[in-house]
Amino acid sequence: MTLATAASAVAGYFARVVVTPVKERVEDLEILAVVKGPEGDEVILPATDETVVDGTYGLHFHGGQSFARIGPITSFTPRDGTIARRVEHVVGGDLRTAVRGWWSSVSHLTPEDLGFASEEVRIDLPGGTAPAWYVPSTNPQAPLAGRGVWAIMVHGRGGTRQEGIKALPAAAELGVDSLLISYRNDGEAPAAPDGRYGLGVTEWEDVEAAMQYALDHGAEDILLFGWSMGGAICLQAADRSPLAARIRGLVLTGPVIDWIDVLAYQARALKIPEPVGRMTRWFISNKAGRRVTGLASPVDLKILNWIDRADQLHLRTLILHSIDDHVVPYGPSRDLAQKNPMVTFVPFARARHVKEWNHNPERWDQHVRAWVEALYTRAEPGQIGPEATSSADLDEIEAADDAD
Incomplete structure (x- = not known):
């Protein structure tokens, strides 16, 4: 495969990802344990950029069929790279049996x-x-x-x-x-x-x-x-x-x-070379890119x-x-x-x-x-x-x- 062909393939893949709805969420957060705390159950999670931030969040598990509202941080062990947070509410399953899930800004289901x-x-x-x-x-x-x-x-x-x-x-x-x-x-x-x-x-x-x-x-x-x-x-x-x-x-x-700024930022985050990032934006915004993206009509990024x-x-x-x-x-x-x-x-x-x-x-x-x-x-x-x-x-x- 030539360099130009490889670049086009990467740009095309990135363009399709951007415009394709997410059908299934990846359970990318390990659930280490659920333990009893002084005010109820606490979940032990890896300390990540997301889980160490104070506040109230959602934890989806069992393939999205179950949900837990996760509240304040109760303890943080930097040496082990783990954090404990209070479990405020669980819907649709048993968090104790879960091994993976995903972190969410949705803290209430209804x-x-x-x-x-x-x-x-x-x-x-x-x-x-x-x-x-x-x-x-x-x-x-x-x-x-x-x-x-x-x-x-x-x-x-x-x-x-x-x-x-x-x-x-x-x-x-x-x-x-x-x-x-x-x-x-x-x-x-x-x-x-x-x-x-x-x-x-x-x-x-x-x-x-x-x-x-x-x-x-x-x-x-x-x-x-x-x-x-x-x-x-x-x-x-x-x-x-x-x-x-x-x-x-x-x-x-x-x-x-x-959107041009967002796409350029995400390309840099994925270590996609700038020329390939520009090609991605071209696929999304030009008629000739529809065969790659699946879009019925190109997206005019300039009006966005x-x-x-x-x-x-x-x-x-x-x-x-x-x-x-x-x-x-x-x-x-x-x-x-x-x-x-x-x-x-x-x-x-x-x-x-x-x-x-x-x-x-x-x-x-x-x-x-x-x-x-x-x-x-x-x-x-x-x-x-x-x-x-x-x-x-x-x-x-x-x-x-x-x-x-």
Whole structure:
């Protein structure tokens, strides 16, 4: 095999992975033991970049059929490379019999698990009907109660509507109704005809359908919440939907602001040479690459680049993003806020990818509540600065910039 042929094969494989939905999750975390602690069961895990971070997370095991909510760290043994964490709740199996699983930002499987009553509803998407959870506001004293504000929660690549559950406490405090949606290729909604992700270029139509559902059921204003690729989807909905005038603002956590930047970063992380990385992006964005990727239509990566399009974003936008995100680098989120005064950037530290709420729910909730309230008052949502960022966060950002 020639060097050019090998490079093309690698680029083609990487391109297919990017646009192909995840069917099965890899159980890449060893479960070492479950022991009795002073406050109940504790699970012993390898100390990894993910498991050593404080907060509340999910541990899926038995091929995803079982789930455990994992809470605070109870002990850490650096010498052995292990960490113990409290087991808060187990569903569908016995964690003591599990040997492997995967770590997740999903810490609750249903809204009821977090104390919120929900209704299962169906939304008519372009490809068929899809399930969603509707969670009504029940606090008449909340600042936005009775104003017809709905929050539509859009999960990320490889995720499900469960990702939006973490935003429900903030939504309840605000007094807004919530709609946690599924969309094409996520395993709950109908698959796209080509069975491929559009990275936001196609999925926005499903968000538009959810917006129409909300408007048909009493919504006056809409807030779009998006995580990771869900952020890219929300940005496309705000840019392309005829219903965009009904969107009051965007709340994006760990969002993909520029797919070109994300793909280049992931190629470097995989030690893929830059020319091969460029070929990967060419396969995704050109008609000739469809035979390799399986896409029905190429993905225009340029319209997914909101750094170059910063002046075209006309909606108030809040971005919450950890500076150590190892999947979607935070740089474009910061840069967009610097280029567009409509955007507020709130950095987090140590939260990794889309786990900002898991690591520090009080901080996430506080910033979301304050920012959304400001949208409906004379107050002006703040920009990056002391009002949105602690001095410790700024120090870490400056250190990260120096490292770049």
